[in-house]
Amino acid sequence: MFLLTWAACGNARTDNGVSQGPSEDSAREISKVYMYREITPENLVRIYEALEREATGNVAVKLSTGEPGGNNFLQPALIKDLVQKVKGTIVECNTAYGGGRSNTATHLKAAEDHGFTAIAKVDIMDADGETRLPVEGGRHIDYDIVGSHYTDYDFTVVLSHFKGHAMAGFGGAIKNISIGIASANGKRWIHSGGTSTENWGNPTQEEFLETMAEAAKAVADHCGENILYISVVNNLSVDCDCDSSPADPEMGDIGILASLDPVALDKACTDLVRSSEDHGKIHLIERIDSRKGMHTLDYAEQIGLGSQQYELVRLD
Numbered sequence: 001m002f003l004l005t006w007a008a009c010g011n012a013r014t015d016n017g018v019s020q021g022p023s024e025d026s027a028r029e030i031s032k033v034y035m036y037r038e039i040t041p042e043n044l045v046r047i048y049e050a051l052e053r054e055a056t057g058n059v060a061v062k063l064s065t066g067e068p069g070g071n072n073f074l075q076p077a078l079i080k081d082l083v084q085k086v087k088g089t090i091v092e093c094n095t096a097y098g099g100g101r102s103n104t105a106t107h108l109k110a111a112e113d114h115g116f117t118a119i120a121k122v123d124i125m126d127a128d129g130e131t132r133l134p135v136e137g138g139r140h141i142d143y144d145i146v147g148s149h150y151t152d153y154d155f156t157v158v159l160s161h162f163k164g165h166a167m168a169g170f171g172g173a174i175k176n177i178s179i180g181i182a183s184a185n186g187k188r189w190i191h192s193g194g195t196s197t198e199n200w201g202n203p204t205q206e207e208f209l210e211t212m213a214e215a216a217k218a219v220a221d222h223c224g225e226n227i228l229y230i231s232v233v234n235n236l237s238v239d240c241d242c243d244s245s246p247a248d249p250e251m252g253d254i255g256i257l258a259s260l261d262p263v264a265l266d267k268a269c270t271d272l273v274r275s276s277e278d279h280g281k282i283h284l285i286e287r288i289d290s291r292k293g294m295h296t297l298d299y300a301e302q303i304g305l306g307s308q309q310y311e312l313v314r315l316d
Contacts, residue, residue, distance in 0.1 A: 031264035031310045037255040038316055039234055041081040047258040048082055048157075050315060053228050057154025061088035062180055064161060065111040065122070068100035069244030072235035074161045076115035082230075086157055089121045093147045093180070096187035096200075099244060125149035126183035133222050137303045138214035140207060141194035144178070145186030146219070155226040156219075158262070162231045162269045164238035164284050167191075168212065169293020171240050172269055173229040173262035174300060178215035190215050205292050206299075213300035216262065220305060229265050230258040233272065236280075238287040251280030263306025267297055 034050045036043040048055075061083050066073030083090065094107055101107040104127040111122045125147025132143040158176050165171040168179075179187050185197040192201030193211050203211070220227060234253035239246035254272050259265040270288060273281055288294065301308050 029307055029309075031259055031261035031307050032313055033257055033259040033261075033264050033268040033310045034313045034315055035255055035257045035268075036316050037314070039078070039232060039253055039256055041078055043256055043316070044079065044082045044230070044232070045085055047230060047256050047315065048085070048228070050313075051228050051258055051260060053225070053260060055086040055088070055155045055157050055228070057226075058152060059086045059088040059155045059157060060091040060123075060150070060153035061086065061120070061157045061159055062091050062176055063159040064176070064180065064241040065090070065092055065101070065107070065116055066114050066241045067095075067244045068110050068113065070241055070246050072161070072163065072237050072246055072249070073114065073241040074159065074232055076119045078232070079159060080119040082157075082159070083120045086155075088157060089123050089153075090116050091123045091125050091147075091150070091153070091181075093126045093182060093186070094124060094184045095242065096184045096191070097242075099242075102184070123149055125181070130183035130185060133218040135214050135218045136221060138211075138217070140211040141189065141214050144215040144218035145183050145189050145197070146181050147183050150181055156223055156228075158227065158229045160229070160231040161235070161241055162233045162257075162266075163236055163240060164287040165240045165291070165293075166243070166287075167291065168209065168296065169288040169291030170266075170270065170284075172231055172266040174213060174216045174266055174296060174305070177219040177262065178212045181219055182215060186215070206295055209292065209296045210299045213296050213303065213305060216300065217303055217305045220262065228258070228260055229262045230256065231265055231269055232256050233269050236273070236284055238283050249280075250283045251276065251278040259310070261306040261310070263297055263300045263308055264310035267308045268310055268312055270294065270297075
């Protein structure tokens with residue numbers, strides 16, 4: 001179940017929403033997900049502040065710098081105020097599929113060409129190797145393989161562009177901290193279901209999605225309370241920002257959402273897509289469901305990464 005809350009001028013109104021996610025008998029904690037419908041730099045900062053968890057120390061801002069050729073990634077002009085407010089370093093890891101971001105030099109060039117180096121320092125975290133983070137409670141992997149620089153950071157702001165994905169169905173907070181923080185070898189480790197760092201193996205779709213959730217839990221457990229999640233639901237292509245020729249978006253933008261719970265945040269984003277009156281949503285829903293994308297959230301909840309029950313707090 002989720003609740004809808006509208007907050008304005010110091011007052012809030014809460015209405016019961018429709019049944020969603022796991023049954024009420026599960027008695028799981030209901031997470032808060034905040035939302036602004038208007039996507040602006042100012043609202044990106046405001047929604048960060050609404051979470052009431054200050055990013056301190058050496059702050060990593062994890063986002064996708066976008067594959068050369070694509071243009072749906074979060075624009076530097078949109079995120080600049082937030083990144084600079086938290087004194088963040090934009091962090092990425094090299095890709096495992098070739099292309100324009102498969103090595104540090106070309107990845108930094110892509111980040112520069114897309115305008116990210118003009119607003120903040122950019123760190124390709126596996127430029128000097130990789131390290132392992134333990135996975136607790138998983139059944140596919142005992143450890144996640146991440147860029148070695150990641151452990152230099154004290155706090156992580158997970159700044160995701162929510163959209164479709166050719167393999168995972170959708171990309172949001174969970175994908176951003178699993179495949180996104182994984183080194184190139186770590187990406188192969190996740191895609192193969194924990195069987196190889198040399199190739200993508202031949203796991204079932206469920207095994208791949210479950211391994212992705214396990215890797216995300218390794219990052220969340222490593223961070224403890226020193227992490228927060230913000231997703232911008234715009235440029236809703238069925239394809240990822242890792243695609244050099246993504247399909248054009250066929251539905252309108254939805255807004256900015258944020259939470260301290262990545263499962264609740266991804267669930268809220270998918271719920272808003274499904275409940276949209278935009279007829280173009282059918283393409284994105286088909287992409288999510290044909291790849292069994294919601295299984296990621298079911299399994300992530302099962303292993304304790306977060307909850308699919310949430311309260312949606314509208315801030316505008």
